[in-house]
Amino acid sequence: MIFTRNAKARRRLRESGLAYLLLGPSLLIFAVFIFYPFLSNFYLGFFKTPPFPGLPNRFVGLSQYQEVLTSSTFLNSVRTTVAFAFLTVPLGIALGLGLAVVAHQQLRGIAIYRTIFSSTVATSVAVASVIFGTLFNPVVGLLPWLGINPQPPILDNPDWALIAVALITVWQTLGLTFILMASGLQAIPDELHEAARIDGAAAWSRFVRVTMPLLSPTIFFAVVIGGIFAFQTFGQIDLLTQGGPLDKTNVLTYYVFTTLRTENNDGKAAVLAVALFSITLVLTVVQMKVLERRVHYAR
Amino acid sequence: MHGDAPSPRRTASRNRRRVLLKVLRYLLLTFLAVVIVFPLYITVVNSLLSPQQIASRPPTFFPIHPQWGSYSTAWDAGHMSEYMLNSVIVTAIITVGQVATAILAAYAFAFLEFPLKRALFVLFLATLMVPFEVTIITNLTTITNLGWYNSYQGLAVPFLATGFGAFLLRQAFLQVPPDLKDAASIDGYGHWRFMTRVAVPLARPTVAALSVFAFLGAWNQYLWPLLVTKDDRYRTVQIGLKQLSSTSLDQVNVTFAGVVIAALPLVVLLLIFQKQLVRGLTAGAVKG
Numbered sequence: 001m002i003f004t005r006n007a008k009a010r011r012r013l014r015e016s017g018l019a020y021l022l023l024g025p026s027l028l029i030f031a032v033f034i035f036y037p038f039l040s041n042f043y044l045g046f047f048k049t050p051p052f053p054g055l056p057n058r059f060v061g062l063s064q065y066q067e068v069l070t071s072s073t074f075l076n077s078v079r080t081t082v083a084f085a086f087l088t089v090p091l092g093i094a095l096g097l098g099l100a101v102v103a104h105q106q107l108r109g110i111a112i113y114r115t116i117f118s119s120t121v122a123t124s125v126a127v128a129s130v131i132f133g134t135l136f137n138p139v140v141g142l143l144p145w146l147g148i149n150p151q152p153p154i155l156d157n158p159d160w161a162l163i164a165v166a167l168i169t170v171w172q173t174l175g176l177t178f179i180l181m182a183s184g185l186q187a188i189p190d191e192l193h194e195a196a197r198i199d200g201a202a203a204w205s206r207f208v209r210v211t212m213p214l215l216s217p218t219i220f221f222a223v224v225i226g227g228i229f230a231f232q233t234f235g236q237i238d239l240l241t242q243g244g245p246l247d248k249t250n251v252l253t254y255y256v257f258t259t260l261r262t263e264n265n266d267g268k269a270a271v272l273a274v275a276l277f278s279i280t281l282v283l284t285v286v287q288m289k290v291l292e293r294r295v296h297y298a299r
Numbered sequence: 300m301h302g303d304a305p306s307p308r309r310t311a312s313r314n315r316r317r318v319l320l321k322v323l324r325y326l327l328l329t330f331l332a333v334v335i336v337f338p339l340y341i342t343v344v345n346s347l348l349s350p351q352q353i354a355s356r357p358p359t360f361f362p363i364h365p366q367w368g369s370y371s372t373a374w375d376a377g378h379m380s381e382y383m384l385n386s387v388i389v390t391a392i393i394t395v396g397q398v399a400t401a402i403l404a405a406y407a408f409a410f411l412e413f414p415l416k417r418a419l420f421v422l423f424l425a426t427l428m429v430p431f432e433v434t435i436i437t438n439l440t441t442i443t444n445l446g447w448y449n450s451y452q453g454l455a456v457p458f459l460a461t462g463f464g465a466f467l468l469r470q471a472f473l474q475v476p477p478d479l480k481d482a483a484s485i486d487g488y489g490h491w492r493f494m495t496r497v498a499v500p501l502a503r504p505t506v507a508a509l510s511v512f513a514f515l516g517a518w519n520q521y522l523w524p525l526l527v528t529k530d531d532r533y534r535t536v537q538i539g540l541k542q543l544s545s546t547s548l549d550q551v552n553v554t555f556a557g558v559v560i561a562a563l564p565l566v567v568l569l570l571i572f573q574k575q576l577v578r579g580l581t582a583g584a585v586k587g
Contacts, residue, residue, distance in 0.1 A: 116332040
């Protein structure tokens, strides 16, 4: 009796040991490169980084948070990022959904069209930015030839730069949005459409009454994801506008980057990172609510 | 069919309408495909033209005398060969590392009992809440202190584990029938053999989707490689494109060639692994 209990306990101990061994590599990476840097942001935010390297950091408590988070540059940066989200997300989803609907039919060769519609997933942000940066170029680009030639050039133009970067982003993410929407559409049983058709519903009303409600979880979901992506936008800005002209494209992640890299101001960058995290957290919570709703829908 | 048969003329006109509708559908699809693919197409065309031809108006939309020299210039003088090699190395390390650590962790969560299991699982999920952009400040310091600034380790190590991947694989492992586990242990399979010979093979679609997703993420990284490298020895291809695009306009064909070179691996990947890619992306979208 005692023997078996001991053996059982020993087996359990061995199993636990194995489990921790298996989790070890992941936990180590998470601890060093996710949780520690995440938590240290809050702490770093309490210290003012000296203007010259070599001087000690000065403890200033919450005052740096207050200073940075009420500064006009920060508020402008948040506004710019929100505007960027509004420029990219609705348009991207509308186009992705449109393509998915058009590609959702039985036609010979439709697979080729689906591949082409998803083709921009093969481009990175850098690839898309360099392609369009060159196409928008006033000397070698195609836009000026098409008669679209604002002065100053589109990417240096305070009125147009953000819109141009947004359009490039929409194109670059279109493949992904299409894939998302197309698989959402595929999940809707054909019988529902068939039933609506037999009931005499026209194509448009079938789309609005049947497709849209059933697809709404996917769409909500794409909205939230798009919002989170917008707050992580960086490459396009670095390659095309460097936050300019006149800070018109200085989105939050780019602001964190320049604060860290150009200003070498770790303390201020940490406060900005905390803000970036908080905004993303809110969006993630919304996402979870949406997911909850999606589960509800499925029932 | 039933009732009175339609007159031949009506059938003919209906057929004609059906054909017309079909033609219209193809026209719409083709129009959309052309619009979407045009930027990629013109990039390939421009990579084969001379800089003078690229700047001439009206633009050339088909290269009658393709000039392939831009590719060798981009590859050698433009350092694309180095950038590509660096990207391949870093992407391979990250992909293999992520899949390996995810398999190990997912196995523990799916098949083993141990104290703090729930809490640790929540901790894994919590990593999904922290965007990488938020961690760069201290990570840059950590990597520098480790002596890994401007190195493959610096580029890859922070990404060797993924809570998302562990979560996805755990779900797949939970689908493995319990009978199989019992049968395996009767056959004297230890955990290691059960993992490698039963669990992982059964979860192969998920492993494949995760691999493609990890590859895509690693290959496309921009912010971190920009922060942690300082010269061409370790720059990845995305950062290399930045270097290449900042050269003068009389080399613009070389820039276009560089873009094509940088995009090619993913185009090939998309064509071969389309199904896995779609699975990985739709599952990955949940992560955001």
